[in-house]
Amino acid sequence: MAEDCEELVFDTIEVAFFPRIRNELVELLGKCGLSIEEGVDTFVTCRFEGRLVGCAGLEANIVKCVAIDPLARGECISLKVVSEMIHVAHDLGHDHLFLYTRPNNISFFAGCGFYPIVEVPGLVTLMENTPIGIRSYSRSLARLRRDGATVGGIVINANPFTLGHRYLVEQAAAGCDVLHLFVVAEDASYFPYRDRFDLVREGVEGIPNLVLHPGSEYMISRATFSSYFFKEKNVVGDCFTAVDLLIFREHIAPALGITHRFVGTEPFCRTTNKYNADMKYWLQADLSGAPPVQVVEIERTEYGAVPISASEVRRLLAADDFDRIANLVPPTTLQLLATKYRTPRVSAA
Amino acid sequence: MKIVREALAGTLESSDLLVRIAPLEDGLELVLKSEVIHQFGPHIEKVARDCLARLGVTQALVVIEDKGALDCVVAARVQTAVSRAVDEWTPDWSALS
Known part of the structure; x- marks a missing residue:
């Protein structure tokens, strides 16, 4: 599916105002072993033929709840979703982004311009979208x-x-x-x-x-x-x-x-x-x-x-x-x- | 041209690149990541630096996440990022071509 990228439709929503979409997000995140987090107010959604196939959430400048429908994987939807999310965050005034992910996803997010700050072995890694963030802070x-x-x-x-x-x-x-x-x-x-x-x-x-x-x-x-x-x-x-x-x-x-x-x-x-x-x-x-x-x-x-x-x-x-x-x-x-x-x-x- | 705010251009899709540019006090720092860094890393960096030089950008942090973009795309995305990051966009168009 989704051979033709033109058919992917992106949207940005404030999830509190759209309970129906919120339910779809809960379902999609559930398929990926994630749950919706309460602090996340903004979501980028990606649909194919009306069906929700990808999402990424923002809690202020922290990226959370990034998920792609397992059936829609292998089509590079994830890179499009993250690109969209980076632009949305920028428009909202968030240039310095943080992201939590499981260590096995580091290489994916590294390919999206995120750099690891610290890893809790086997559990979670905190990344940021600048190669000089923590480094220039340490230097200062x-x-x-x-x-x-x-x-x-x-x-x-x-x-x-x-x-x-x-x-x-x-x-x-x-x-x-x-x-x-x-x-x-x-x-x-x-x-x-x-x-x-x-x-x-x-x-x-x-x-x-x-x-x-x-x-x-x-x-x-x-x-x-x-x-x-x-x-x-x-x-x-x-x-x-x-x-x-x-x-x-x-x-x-x-x-x-x-x-x-x-x-x-x-x-x-x-x-x-x-x-x-x-x-x-x-x-x-x-x-x-x-x-x-x-x-x-x-x-x-x-x-x-x-x-x-x-x-x-x-x-x-x-x-x-x-x-x-x-x-x-x-x-x-x-x-x-x-x-x-x-x-x-x-x-x- | 003086970079006064952080700006973005491009995407992370295949054959494109995402350029992020931000103000920096001391000089020009360019960080490049690329799917094809081993074959073309130095060349992509040169294209980006040439473009910045022609726009007169001497103080900035430029972070590029490249997904195998062609030279013309690299230059276009860098130009667009600069145009969004300055207050007065006054390019020397003839020098850019």
Whole structure:
């Protein structure tokens, strides 16, 4: 079938508006051992004589759900579908694309202009559509490299920055010659990146041997660790941390010479707790060409015998309890919360 | 001509190529992948670089995914990608032929 390419019809749809097509997509993906993912909003569809034979989905700049009907294979439909999807993504403003695939499909996607970033052996590979993406990021990091016997790394979301974060950074900095601090850049948290970054910058002032880095798409981003940002919805089931951690081990740590990664213990949040547990495995175990990075857990600091957490601060903010917030955050954070995020009280008058 | 935005031209179909061009600060970087790189890699790269030179593009990242395109197709796709990536498209048409 499909000898004549002219008969292939391509379309781009926002799947939420087309339940009938959504059912067709579910069926096609099912034939290929895939299921439709909820975050995927845009689909490129390919039809032959009205029948759906191929599709590719986009969740922002992440390509997912690429499938070709097994009966229609061998006709190079896949290359047409991926071409179409690349152009659609470009029109939507997504030039830097990421893609998850099983390692046995690497060579196909390599033929579509995708380059592997990291492979979880036997399970999944993360690819991007540029040959210089992770490489130029690593090069830009390497310019900030500073030598030392113990070089630490911390990644924080700081949503918002608390005295707990301050304590963690202080403790870590005291334990190493240089400490690289990254702020998660993805704008998927309650506080926007710009505010979180400014609060961290102000909040860590005076701590020696510290290099503050903006976050990137290669670190706890929607692309490397999408399930993290669903934690408030409590979807932790198969949250997949290995890709994110292996990028850290194989690209980021070597660029900066990081030997230790510091992290606070996590008593409250299951996603973060699992991330910490997985961190020890993926950063330390003998499973990568890159040298291991030692994981150091630092006990959370407490206020009134309760560990300080950013989620508690958000809860108190919603309750407008600034007296208690003041005990948990540095003055810089308190000031921003009071001026920018305080919910206007309804006046009694 | 100055590349001011990322742009695409072409497809991944057989006998075609997909050209992606993006702004770059330091010089001209060209990355070529091709089905026929062993036979024609250096030649395809030369066609693409000549075309960029005639358009006066000296700072850009150009990524080419080639599926066995003929020279004229390579040149056409590179030109189109450049035309989409610049603010003022002022080619010297006689120099391009």
